Amino acid sequence: MTETTQVRKGLAGVVADTTAISKVNPETNSLLYRGYPVQELAARCSLEEVAHLLWHGELPTAAELAALQELERANRGLEEDVRAVVDLVPVTAHPMDVLRTAVSLIGAQDPAAADPSPEAAHARSVRLLGRIPAVVAYDQRRRRGQEPVPARDDLGYAENFLHMTFGEVPDPVVVDAFRVSLVLYAEHSFNASTFTARVITSTMSDMYSAVVGAVGALKGPLHGGANEAVMHVLDEIGDASRAEAWLDRALAERRKIMGFGHRVYKHGDSRVPTMKAALDTLVAHYGRPDLAELYDRLEAAMVARKGIEPNLDYPSGPAYHLMGFDTATFTPIFVAARVTGWTAHIMEQAGDNALIRPLSAYDGPAERHLPDGPDEAPAGESGRRP
Ligand SMILES: CC(=O)SCCNC(=O)CCNC(=O)[C@H](O)C(C)(C)COP(=O)(O)OP(=O)(O)OC[C@H]1O[C@@H](n2cnc3c(N)ncnc32)[C@H](O)[C@@H]1OP(=O)(O)O
Numbered sequence: 001m002t003e004t005t006q007v008r009k010g011l012a013g014v015v016a017d018t019t020a021i022s023k024v025n026p027e028t029n030s031l032l033y034r035g036y037p038v039q040e041l042a043a044r045c046s047l048e049e050v051a052h053l054l055w056h057g058e059l060p061t062a063a064e065l066a067a068l069q070e071l072e073r074a075n076r077g078l079e080e081d082v083r084a085v086v087d088l089v090p091v092t093a094h095p096m097d098v099l100r101t102a103v104s105l106i107g108a109q110d111p112a113a114a115d116p117s118p119e120a121a122h123a124r125s126v127r128l129l130g131r132i133p134a135v136v137a138y139d140q141r142r143r144r145g146q147e148p149v150p151a152r153d154d155l156g157y158a159e160n161f162l163h164m165t166f167g168e169v170p171d172p173v174v175v176d177a178f179r180v181s182l183v184l185y186a187e188h189s190f191n192a193s194t195f196t197a198r199v200i201t202s203t204m205s206d207m208y209s210a211v212v213g214a215v216g217a218l219k220g221p222l223h224g225g226a227n228e229a230v231m232h233v234l235d236e237i238g239d240a241s242r243a244e245a246w247l248d249r250a251l252a253e254r255r256k257i258m259g260f261g262h263r264v265y266k267h268g269d270s271r272v273p274t275m276k277a278a279l280d281t282l283v284a285h286y287g288r289p290d291l292a293e294l295y296d297r298l299e300a301a302m303v304a305r306k307g308i309e310p311n312l313d314y315p316s317g318p319a320y321h322l323m324g325f326d327t328a329t330f331t332p333i334f335v336a337a338r339v340t341g342w343t344a345h346i347m348e349q350a351g352d353n354a355l356i357r358p359l360s361a362y363d364g365p366a367e368r369h370l371p372d373g374p375d376e377a378p379a380g381e382s383g384r385r386p
């Protein structure tokens with residue numbers, strides 16, 4: 001008999017551990033990073049400040065922020081051999097594959113990769129935070145046949161990321177919308193990629209291995225890959241007038257509509273209003289009411305048909321599109337923000353570790369045995385013994 005009574009498919013509703021890093025509350029539709037509402041952080045803080053908050057539990061003092069900025073800026077360069085490895089990855093591969101490969105090399109090159117001290121773990125977190133945008137920007141530019149743009153250490157994280165990608169710092173409205181998206185993407189409790197990082201950490205593996213695994217988990221369209229998938233959907237629909245008909249057909253084909261639904265939030269994602277406001281400023285800045293109309297009509301139709309609300313990836317996808325990023329770069333941008341949350345969880349898991357190893361309910365064949373002797377049951381035509 002199948003032992004299914006205890007099974008929680010997809011670990012839905014299972015509380016796997018405690019965390020002091022963030023609290024997702026679907027009842028109040030709120031998200032707190034170390035106690036602070038994410039909307040307040042998105043209104044006022046840089047990603048560097050949020051990184052410090054996630055890693056250390058408190059917002060930085062002016063001196064602590066200056067120290068973090070100095071360290072992060074010192075880590076923005078991309079070594080020749082990391083560039084060479086990125087260049088080896090064919091442009092037919094997804095940018096998330098490039099990033100996964102680059103993070104692996106960045107880890108292998110760190111002589112302190114296995115140092116268990118909290119100071120070394122913090123240094124690794126900053127090393128990743130500084131280098132990831134450099135990889136993402138370098139990769140997008142090489143795909144466009146453009147020369148790399150060196151980092152500027154007089155710019156904050158969000159501005160420098162945009163500068164390295166586009167060769168200029170865009171209008172402050174654009175920089176601010178990008179900053180807001182990074183803060184909103186930074187952390188979200190035990191989502192699939194963070195949980196992946198914690199599982200890897202729980203075996204006492206190293207931080208880089210955990211981040212490589214998390215990048216792989218984030219890539220999938222049911223998770224971070226959805227921001228890219230949203231843009232493909234909007235491109236496929238093309239015009240607001242086709243939104244309802246497109247949705248009816250997609251639902252009839254039982255397609256998952258990217259950017260809608262959430263495992264934890266069932267009445268809307270707490271981050272969406274803030275990101276939608278940022279998208280609205282971009283729509284006004286770039287003069288693209290057509291995109292806003294398509295966005296609104298698809299959302300209204302989805303809510304009317306299925307009662308399913310958008311998640312953060314729905315406004316983020318078109319926001320990154322308007323900023324000028326290639327669609328395949330959207331999920332790597334998510335990595336550049338979420339690496340702060342991942343590394344906070346990796347440090348929390350390592351600091352109070354228990355191997356993560358759930359049980360399974362077996363539903364394969366009942367116990368059976370090989371025949372007694374080699375001659376007793378000759379192999380059939382297939383070569384398989386009965
Ligand atoms: C940053 C992030 O990672 S946010 C998530 C990003 N992912 C996406 O946007 C992908 C699209 N969304 C989905 O696939 C899902 O909503 C998930 C994976 C995010 C959450 O899934 P679950 O918690 O497993 O929800 P579940 O599958 O139980 O959904 C309940 C019902 O709503 C349906 N549903 C949920 N989301 C969607 C969707 N986006 N499109 C169509 N139907 C949906 C399911 O098919 C299911 O219907 P059923 O009861 O008839 O089978």
Ligand SMILES: O=C([O-])CC(=O)C(=O)O
Pocket residue numbers: 185187188190191192223263264311312
């Ligand atoms: O929490 C989740 O399952 C997915 C999500 O929204 C995130 O990781 O930001």
